[in-house]
Amino acid sequence: MQSDYKIFWLFAYVSIFSSLLPLGFGIVKFKNRSYELKLLCILSLVAFCLEIISWKNPAFANETTNVYVVFEFIILNLIYAKPLELFSKAKALIIIAILLFVGLFFTELLQSSKVEMSSNTLTFTSLLFIVFAVRYFYLLIRDLPTDQIQRLPMFWVNTGVLIYFAGGLFLFAMRNYLISVFHDDQTIYWSFHNFLNIVKNLLFAVALWQDLRKPKPI
Numbered sequence: 001m002q003s004d005y006k007i008f009w010l011f012a013y014v015s016i017f018s019s020l021l022p023l024g025f026g027i028v029k030f031k032n033r034s035y036e037l038k039l040l041c042i043l044s045l046v047a048f049c050l051e052i053i054s055w056k057n058p059a060f061a062n063e064t065t066n067v068y069v070v071f072e073f074i075i076l077n078l079i080y081a082k083p084l085e086l087f088s089k090a091k092a093l094i095i096i097a098i099l100l101f102v103g104l105f106f107t108e109l110l111q112s113s114k115v116e117m118s119s120n121t122l123t124f125t126s127l128l129f130i131v132f133a134v135r136y137f138y139l140l141i142r143d144l145p146t147d148q149i150q151r152l153p154m155f156w157v158n159t160g161v162l163i164y165f166a167g168g169l170f171l172f173a174m175r176n177y178l179i180s181v182f183h184d185d186q187t188i189y190w191s192f193h194n195f196l197n198i199v200k201n202l203l204f205a206v207a208l209w210q211d212l213r214k215p216k217p218i
Contacts, residue, residue, distance in 0.1 A: 007191055011191045014198055015194035016051040018201040020048060021201055022205040036082065037207070039079050040075075043076075044201070076132075083139070084135055123172045125165070129165045130169065132161070140152075150210075153207040153210050156207035157204060160201075160202075160204050161200070163199055164196050
């Protein structure tokens with residue numbers, strides 16, 4: 001049991017500071033970055049600040065998580081808006097998605113005494129961004145803007161989004177079941193979540209690094 005907690009805290013600390021990787025690459029030539037990559041840098045900065053607040057003040061962990069989920073939802077929608085032409089071809093769908101998210105979010109907050117976002121909003125968010133990521137890969141394969149897609153920053157951003165939310169979908173949808181299986185011990189649950197967050201931030205950092213090597217439209 002003690003070794004499990006050591007692993008948990010290891011992943012927790014690495015997860016917190018992993019946001020500095022994309023942030024560090026992002027601030028280099030920040031003014032020359034594309035609109036989407038600037039948003040990615042801002043998201044990394046917000047993630048790191050909220051992680052630090054949550055770490056230093058555990059009593060506000062739920063509140064900081066809620067703020068980040070809302071902020072992440074908005075930023076990722078803006079990042080995908082241009083590549084997927086969300087605001088030109090699917091305005092109604094985006095409005096519906098935002099309304100559903102807001103509705104689920106506030107319904108859960110009103111029903112919860114812990115100010116904790118339940119799995120419904122997180123599951124919905126995961127499903128939405130999985131659809132976005134799969135759609136982007138489809139368009140990328142169909143259009144083939146370059147013969148070296150691994151040099152496209154958005155390729156790595158999209159891969160990070162897909163891995164994080166695909167893994168997160170399982171965690172969020174099975175949250176109550178997993179907690180009951182682990183007898184209310186959430187160390188394994190959150191260790192896997194932190195692992196996914198680390199992978200996501202590493203891939204975001206690769207995206208920003210690739211942009212420095214040879215800038216390409218995202």
